[in-house]
Amino acid sequence: MIKPKYTERQIKLARYAKALSHPVRIQLMEILSKQSCCYSGDIADDLPIARSTLSQHLSELKDAGLIQGEFNPPKIKYCIKRDAWEEARQMMKEFFEGDK
Amino acid sequence: MIKPKYTERQIKLARYAKALSHPVRIQLMEILSKQSCCYSGDIADDLPIARSTLSQHLSELKDAGLIQGEFNPPKIKYCIKRDAWEEARQMMKEFFEGDK
DNA sequence: TTTTTATTTCGCAAAAATACGAAATGAATA
DNA sequence: TATTCATTTCGTATTTTTGCGAAATAAAAA
Numbered sequence A, B: 001m002i003k004p005k006y007t008e009r010q011i012k013l014a015r016y017a018k019a020l021s022h023p024v025r026i027q028l029m030e031i032l033s034k035q036s037c038c039y040s041g042d043i044a045d046d047l048p049i050a051r052s053t054l055s056q057h058l059s060e061l062k063d064a065g066l067i068q069g070e071f072n073p074p075k076i077k078y079c080i081k082r083d084a085w086e087e088a089r090q091m092m093k094e095f096f097e098g099d100k
Numbered sequence C: 001t002t003t004t005t006a007t008t009t010c011g012c013a014a015a016a017a018t019a020c021g022a023a024a025t026g027a028a029t030a
Numbered sequence D: 001t002a003t004t005c006a007t008t009t010c011g012t013a014t015t016t017t018t019g020c021g022a023a024a025t026a027a028a029a030a
Helices: A008-019 A023-035 A040-044 A051-063 A082-097 B008-019 B023-035 B040-044 B051-063 B082-097
Strands: A037-039 A067-072 A075-080 B037-039 B067-072 B075-080
Touching: A008 A051, A008 A082, A008 B008, A008 B023, A023 A037, A023 A051, A023 A067, A023 A075, A023 B008, A023 B082, A037 A040, A040 A051, A040 A075, A051 A067, A082 B023, A082 B082, B008 B051, B008 B082, B023 B037, B023 B051, B023 B067, B023 B075, B037 B040, B040 B051, B040 B075, B051 B067
Parallel strands: none
Antiparallel strands: A037 A075, A067 A075, B037 B075, B067 B075
């Protein structure tokens, strides 16, 4: 029984998928991909979760590399990271199309 | 503070993403999308996990609607569900391209 | 300097995910 | 009928995720 580990690509793709595996994070990325940047507080008003919970979801997306926060006192402006977003899109596309 | 729930689309997309949020499930879908069907045991030999764990991951994909199992005694043949796979592809594409 | 504002971190709890080996299942074969 | 084979389910343990409110932080405004 051979036990190879996963490829870097598989791990990376699973990582991106995990970042998108919660409805609120889908919604966050939809908001950000439309308008590029957003203030955390403005988003919070439209979401059915506590602000501290929102903060955690934003961290999740940040850890996955999909967004970045820019401190713009007293607010924090969150922006999509276009390079990672494009990479995720491309990897997902190839994954679904099977053209490796 | 308005608290709307998520759209059906957001929930569905997150559900598909969750199904793909583990490297072994990425690998499983890659195998299945290439050859359409596969016997569970054949897959197990190439994976770094116990057979019972593989079974759980297959269930996860089945629950998400991405695959189905066909009992072909004494083996079980797993096949990709092309309609759901296509739906996931399309939803993911629209999500990344922002064209709603 | 105190207060206000925006956000995160902390502390906690509940639920879900991941993993394994042992036992159960269900059908074919000896 | 007993055995074998492929796979799942069970029981269990560990880790991760999700969520909240309270407290901490950090900078601007009063």
